[in-house]
Amino acid sequence: MKNKFAVCLNCMDGRVHLPVIQWIKENYEVEYVDLITEPGIDGILADFNSDINDIINKLEISVDKHESKYIFIGGHYDCLGHPVDNENHKKDVMVAVERIKNIKSSCKVIGLWISDEFSVEKITEI
Numbered sequence: 097m098k099n100k101f102a103v104c105l106n107c108m109d110g111r112v113h114l115p116v117i118q119w120i121k122e123n124y125e126v127e128y129v130d131l132i133t134e135p136g137i138d139g140i141l142a143d144f145n146s147d148i149n150d151i152i153n154k155l156e157i158s159v160d161k162h163e164s165k166y167i168f169i170g171g172h173y174d175c176l177g178h179p180v181d182n183e184n185h186k187k188d189v190m191v192a193v194e195r196i197k198n199i200k201s202s203c204k205v206i207g208l209w210i211s212d213e214f215s216v217e218k219i220t221e222i
């Protein structure tokens with residue numbers, strides 16, 4: 097049986113990883129979640145002046161070698177790497193999802209919000 101991978105672009109914050117991996121495995125047919133982390137990654141991806149080549153190179157390993165079909169992008173409550181309010185986080189996740197979808201159009205790109213209780217909600221899927 098072939099392993100099914102997804103890839104998640106998420107904050108480096110240690111509080112978010114297990115809830116997000118668990119949520120993805122419960123809601124999608126995925127066995128393993130490759131993780132690409134940066135502090136406040138939703139803010140980096142939503143800022144068109146930021147250099148995201150390094151992130152894209154890592155993403156391509158997962159998409160090309162692990163055949164990941166789903167790309168998740170997370171933003172979370174109380175983020176030190178991107179200290180904006182919740183509504184602006186969600187907006188940045190939306191922008192980040194569209195930016196990554198334009199680069200990897202063959203993948204489903206899903207935006208996630210991780211709340212103050214570290215529960216996961218889907219914001220968008222394109």
Ligand SMILES: [Zn+2]
Pocket residue numbers: 107108109135136172174175176177178
């Ligand atoms: Zn964070």
